[in-house]
Amino acid sequence: MKLKDYVRLGWDQLQRRKVVTALCTVGIAIGSASIMVALGFGESIQHYSQKQMSFYLKTDEITIISEQNNDPNSPPKLTTSKLDLIRTFPHVKSVASFQDLGQFSFTVDDGKQSYLHLIATELNALEDFDSKFGQGGASNQDNHIVLNYGTTLGVLDVKTMEARNKLMQQNPTKEQSETYRQMGAIPYPLYQKQLLLKQEQSGGDPGASQAEPREVTLRVTGILKKPDGLPDNMLQGNKTAYVSPQTGQKILEALNKSSQNGRVRYSEVKVKIDNSVNVKQVDEWIKKLQLDTQTNLYQEDRMKGEFAIVRLLLTGVGLFVLFVASISIVVAMTMSTHQRRRQIGIMKVLGANLKQIRNMFIVESSLLGMLGGVVGIILSYWVIWGINLLIIRFGSNAGEPAEILFISFWILPVGMFFAVMTGVLSGLYPAIKASRTDALTAIKRE
Structure with missing residues (x-):
């Protein structure tokens, strides 16, 4: 069997089990998106902090x-x-x-x-x-x-300056304070x-x-x-x-x-x-x-150490979610193996060897991981977009850059790698179990 045959069979099985495929995809997508958001968050905040620090501390x-x-x-x-x-x-x-x-x-x-x-x-x-x-x-x-x-x-004539100071001394209200501040910011x-x-x-x-x-x-x-x-x-x-x-x-x-x-x-x-x-x-x-x-080198080293810890913690959360998602894939693929015993038995009778049976399930789980990775990339961009939207609406001051968080292109293959590896590793046990299925027993039971 060629690779395209494995891909065709695996994709056909994923389409047949739409609910199971969707649930496993969501789990992998959340895990991979968590990792990509964690890496992007760490890089974005470090870049923003270095930019702010470089203005005051070179x-x-x-x-x-x-x-x-x-x-x-x-x-x-x-x-x-x-x-x-x-x-x-x-x-x-x-x-x-x-x-x-x-x-x-x-x-x-x-x-x-x-x-x-x-x-x-x-x-x-x-x-x-x-x-x-x-x-x-x-x-x-x-x-x-x-x-x-x-x-x-705030370059003013003497009369305006005296009137402003006198007004602040007599009635220092919030509105007068704002007017005082605005007059001092006029170029x-x-x-x-x-x-x-x-x-x-x-x-x-x-x-x-x-x-x-x-x-x-x-x-x-x-x-x-x-x-x-x-x-x-x-x-x-x-x-x-x-x-x-x-x-x-x-x-x-x-x-x-x-x-x-x-x-x-x-x-x-x-x-x-x-x-x-x-x-x-x-x-x-x-x-x-x-x-x-x-x-100011010690400030830069200290900042890198702090953001490394934050990035490690967020990445750990993403890996934990991927671990939970891998369990769901193992369960789903094991159930698929049990439901497809007759198909596996017929394939063995027709001449399929253990390697071909094993590769079929590994490719299927890899496709599941790849699908979760693609959805995870889209989800991570949505999360970053939502956070930036909140920053623009509530936390951005005038003159500051609207978008603080971003995801670099090098993060995308990292997230996809974790998603695919989760699928591959999760499919090993079901693949080995499927390859060890006895053909005659499977056909007789079915």
């Missing part, structure tokens, strides 16, 4: 922490010469130093006001650290400033605008009057692109601006805050690595320069 970056030294005259460990040396290390794509200049209020040339947190860094390195420009770009000229997207939100065009930065200076003694605020005028030459997947109301509190180290030094001199002896003290330094697998090696080289470093 796994391909090394942060060099500035030493906490109360003596301003002591030489800093983190020097410019060490940064130049780190730039020559293998696998290092970019190095950016960050110097915290403090918080400033600013006034636009048309009178509107807001505030920002100012940082001095190499502006050309911003794009190396995943900061994309939405408008303009980096400039090496002095008195130029680059704003992040959050700085463009304002600041590109190529001239900003007047101010920072209040203390007069010194408690009884002394406040000194006049120091002012610095800068022009906006670039605005960073809005981060993907985050709504405006989550970005309105993140107002950060960047200037070049040269401009930052001039601002410190204007504020009488320049470092003594011309030594620059960095708040932190970030090192971009070409691949996260090389982070550990570069981190060891940097530590040999007597610098304190910090990476």
Whole structure:
């Protein structure tokens, strides 16, 4: 007998026993779908979590922490010469130093006001650290400033700002709070605008009057692109601006805050690595320069371990369902063997050997497993679609991707493999029992 003969006979038997075939198919479909949903759920959540984590915790970056030294005259460990040396290390794509200049209020040339947190860094390195420009770009000229997207939100004129604050103080209702929040999330065009930065200076003694605020005028030459997947109301509190180290030094001199002896003290330094697998090696080289470093590799490893446990548990549930389904297949095929004793006896009398009888039942159970696998694939997509529908309706925020869960194509053959193997293994015992049926006894009893 050829394979197509086995398939034809097996399919004919499945069509005759429609109820039994349907029940066994449902059992295998639920089990295989559980496995595919478990694998897809684990991969989807891990992918989504890594995407969210990469926005806050970069796994391909090394942060060099500035030493906490109360003596301003002591030489800093983190020097410019060490940064130049780190730039020559293998696998290092970019190095950016960050110097915290403090918080400033600013006034636009048309009178509107807001505030920002100012940082001095190499502006050309911003794009190396995943900061994309939405408008303009980096400039090496002095008195130029680059704003992040959050700085463009909530820029209001003085009267509107005072009226909003007064209204919140007098009647802080839920509606007023929502209006307050929405006004702070309105973007304002600041590109190529001239900003007047101010920072209040203390007069010194408690009884002394406040000194006049120091002012610095800068022009906006670039605005960073809005981060993907985050709504405006989550970005309105993140107002950060960047200037070049040269401009930052001039601002410190204007504020009488320049470092003594011309030594620059960095708040932190970030090192971009070409691949996260090389982070550990570069981190060891940097530590040999007597610098304190910090990476986020442990967060990634911990997250992978947690999702591996979740995926294992869900896969275990699917395997248990397949085990229950295999029992039903064994019972169904055993009953089929008992009901088809006369047919088996006649086939043996006509010359069918044990191998042919055994293969006939194994192919039949394999077809049952394959049918359950196909239904399981459809069922798994329905389950994922239903979960995504619930996320869209109840749990999705504005600006976030609507579909979180997905099933990769590599999961489909895995689910089909488990379904077919369940059918094959479940059909072994009935197949062996059928092949051992005595032909004369079966014909005589029937």
